[in-house]
Amino acid sequence: MSKAPPPKPTDSELEILHVLWQHGPATVRAINDHLSQRRQAEVGYTTTLKILQLMLEKGLVRRDDADRSHVYRAAVREQETQGLLLDKFVDATFGGSALKLVMQALGSRQTSADELAQIRRLLNDIEIQNSTPNPNDDDRA
Amino acid sequence: MSKAPPPKPTDSELEILHVLWQHGPATVRAINDHLSQRRQAEVGYTTTLKILQLMLEKGLVRRDDADRSHVYRAAVREQETQGLLLDKFVDATFGGSALKLVMQALGSRQTSADELAQIRRLLNDIEIQNSTPNPNDDDRA
DNA sequence: TTGCAACTACGAAGCGTTTCGTAATATCTT
DNA sequence: AAGATATTACGAAACGCTTCGTAGTTGCAA
Known part of the structure; x- marks a missing residue:
């Protein structure tokens, strides 16, 4: 409990x-x-x-x-709280599809080259993480 | 009016x-x-x-x-409504930074390779659009 | 035609959020 | 010490959202 x-x-x-x-x-x-x-x-x-x-x-x-x-x-962390709110918002507004949310956020909005570069970097990180899974993942709580 | x-x-x-x-x-x-x-x-x-x-x-x-x-x-369109709600949400939760929202959405979440590819495609489109502005933009409503 | 079923309109209660007034209490100043 | 000032605690009003009960109306079937 x-x-x-x-x-x-x-x-x-x-x-x-x-x-x-x-x-x-x-x-x-x-x-x-x-x-x-x-x-x-x-x-x-x-x-x-x-x-x-x-x-x-x-x-x-x-x-x-x-x-x-x-x-x-x-008493609550910024990232965790934002994540919680984001989950609810994605469910209510985009039927649970984070992809639609991201597309909308990037599509109908002025985004600077610098910001786009940051997102690209993040995408690279994610793909690397996906393609080379950590063999010690079992140890994670 | x-x-x-x-x-x-x-x-x-x-x-x-x-x-x-x-x-x-x-x-x-x-x-x-x-x-x-x-x-x-x-x-x-x-x-x-x-x-x-x-x-x-x-x-x-x-x-x-x-x-x-x-x-x-x-009587309202889906994309416009979602955009409106997204704007309010970004302001209230991420201090107006769409970048932070996207990072959070992609970072703390399981995203498939297919979805990542779609986002990459979108990023490419945006950058092309930014670097080669359409001289006829004035004609747009 | 009479009665039943479905639908619309409307009012109001319940709930959570936000706001503020007021009372009680503690601190500071003279 | 006495009065002014700041702070906390509390209750309640105002507002919007959600839910539902009830009354009135319309259409259909026996």
């Missing part, structure tokens, strides 16, 4: 996670300042506080309440 | 759009049957009806109410 994994963050929660991923642990005040800057309008302080409290219950963040101003930090 | 474009469909609405895109115009009964088959549980008939009525108001579908059983059809 393992503990329930953190649920999919909502849009607001994701926005806060971005701040925490980018700037590291922060107080409600600091997070709220970042959010207000990102958006058009000012964000209510207690709104940010409330969301953080809910995120704490959900296990999306942890907090250090040693000081009066509690310090929050992300 | 142009009419307001159809808004971003919700999850349920998107599910219905998938049915319409795949099978063409259909009655509420037919759509509801498809949905019930897709999901675990049975979907209430009036639930599907209600969502379709809301979609009609939003301009996501049109309907032919000549017969007693109204026939609904998609």
Whole structure:
């Protein structure tokens, strides 16, 4: 039995996670300042506080309440969270086909030569990995 | 002044759009049957009806109410809708970087050799297009 | 023609998310 | 010490989405 994994963050929660991923642990005040800057309008302080409290219950963040101003930090990793959200999105929007998603992302969009080169490099890596399987794969958990 | 474009469909609405895109115009009964088959549980008939009525108001579908059983059809194109949703998703989850999205989609996922080849072909097309711009681009709508 | 079955329209409840007001508490300043 | 300021906790309102019950209507069959 393992503990329930953190649920999919909502849009607001994701926005806060971005701040925490980018700037590291922060107080409600600091997070709220970042959010207000990102958006058009000012964000209510207690709104940010409330969301953080809910995120704490959900296990999306942890907090250090040693000081009066509690310090929050992300409890989920950026890549894992993005991967989770991506899975749901691919299922809902592209019927589970990651290929369609990639085609759409690259096709109907301005992509720089540099970015294309990066993708090519990634494709090469993947194909090498596929054609020369690691004989020690059995050891992996 | 142009009419307001159809808004971003919700999850349920998107599910219905998938049915319409795949099978063409259909009655509420037919759509509801498809949905019930897709999901675990049975979907209430009036639930599907209600969502379709809301979609009609939003301009996501049109309907032919000549017969007693109204026939609904998609009023938005699949690619455009997916593109719209993709844009929002990239902004919210990957900070607007389509590259990060593609890397994540290809990186942490099992992708077949055939799919990789298709992506390579697409990359080639894009690069050709970038290096030899069509002088008649102005003619395009 | 009468009654049953299917369909549409509509209202409302339930739920999660977001937002904010208010009260209680702690810290700082003078 | 007293008052001002910042912070936390909590409740609730507002909103959108989803679901369903019910009423009214239409068509079909016996």
